[in-house]
Amino acid sequence: MVIPAALLLSIQNVQGFHEESFLQVHAAQQPPTSIRINAAKWDKVTLPFASSGIVPWCSTGYFLPQRPSFSQDPLWHAGAYYVQEASSMALQLVFDQLVPFAQQSSLKVLDLCAAPGGKSTHVLSMLRPTDVLVSNEVIGSRVNILLENITRWGAAHTIVTNNDPADFTPLQGLFDVMVIDAPCSGSGLFRRDPQAIEEWSEPAVEKCRQRQERILADAWPALKEDGILVYTTCSYSPSENEQMVDWMHDHFECASLQVQTDPSWGIVETASPKHGHKCYRFFPNLVRGEGFFMAIFQKKEPVQEMIFPKKKVNAKQEIPTASLMKEWVQETGALQLYKHKDTLYAMPTETYELFLGLQDALRIRKAGVCLGEWMHNGLQPDHALAMSHLLHPSIHRVELSLPDALQFLRKETVVVEASTKGWMLATYEAIPLGWIKHLGNRTNNYYPKEWRLRK
DSSP states (O other), X not given: OOOOHHHHHHTTTSTTOOHHHHHHHHHHOOOOEEXXXXXXXXXXXXXXXXOSEEXXXXXXXXXXXXXXXXXXXXXXXXXXXXXXOGGGGGHHHHHHHTOOGGGOSOOEEEESSOTTOHXXXXXXXXXOTTSEEEEEOSOHHHHHHHHHHHHHHOOSSEXXXXXXXXXXXXXXXXXEEEEEEOOOOOGGGTTTOTHHHHHOOHHHHHHHHHHHHHHHXXXXXXXXXXEEEEEEESOOOGGGTHHHHHHHHHHSOEEEEOOOOOGGGOOEEEXXXXXXXXXXXXXXXXXXXXXXXXXXXXXXXOOOOOOOOOOOOOTTSOOOHHHHHHHTBOOOSSEEEEEETTEEEEEEHHHHHHHHHHTTTXXXXXXXXXXXXXXXXXXXXXXXXXXXXXXOTTSOEEEOOHHHHHHHHTTOOOOOOOSSOEEEEEEETTEXXXXXXXXXXXXXXXXXXXXXXXO
């Protein structure tokens, strides 16, 4: 692996950069494998895999001694964990130390560049049910993987959108927290993706820098006064990192926020050259992770926070609340049911109110949890309900062995022994995989066709 000479030259004076060990780690070591547990689903003492240590800056992050075949593990399909690069799990430091949960009963958070969903699923695990996450992806072809991962994670307090950052500009002062994992030149992922080396060039870095400026400028108005913006990249280039931080200070009123780290972790604290804004770098020769950069801003500009006009759902669309709550959905606080044509959705009241306000402003692809279609004979449940934390505990479950679970995930027929007919949850290690319908003489598999395991 040959690291571009121009990249090495550009980071010679960056705090914490040691060229010899940096080159050695790229030449000799494979990137570590790490996962982040979905504690709302996997509440057991033992992990799905043998662990080779914890990710010190993330309470639910674990390193694995080797990379298994995740696609052959039903727990991955069930959303029991997410495979995520360890350095990027440092987002928890911000939410643990800086996000003002105690000051507000409900926070609005935007993950602006969200696909494939690592940071969004992480944020969802750190938020309260009364908080709301808007998870956005501008590239249409990447939205489906974001939807899939958000659905697997199972949280109801989320809205997924497919919009350009400029579409958020009119939403003045709406969000308390923004996460912008900016599109970048990707040099921090050279070990994981050697092709990124061939694609790296100084013109590509400059193009990324210009895109980052536009994204930040478009999104900034939607952050409220004293709101927090977390800017991250997987690039080593100062022009995409510390220099971009100085660009923010030159164009907007903002303050530098810091997080506390343990020196033993190997995270390097740097400062932007012009304004001294504190930043955090992750070098793979110093941390057990890939190249990563993080800076945290607090907005210091007054802004007129937008207030959406009150909207009401069509009163003519009657929702069979009592039947749903009794048979399908557990009552988890203030839960709002919403009906669009024959499809039912459920979400916390705070998510529902934001969803109604954003309907005319953004292209919404998902809000809350899709419960299913209400037919003349009751609910035909959606796969999202099977993945969610809303499931009523009385729903009949059928525990599958590993071979049967994989067969189910291939959308093949699974034989079950059951004395009753009707809808049942197929589970593995007690975690739901999806719906089956037992008809007595046969069983229908309702696993989503587009998600099916193909080998």
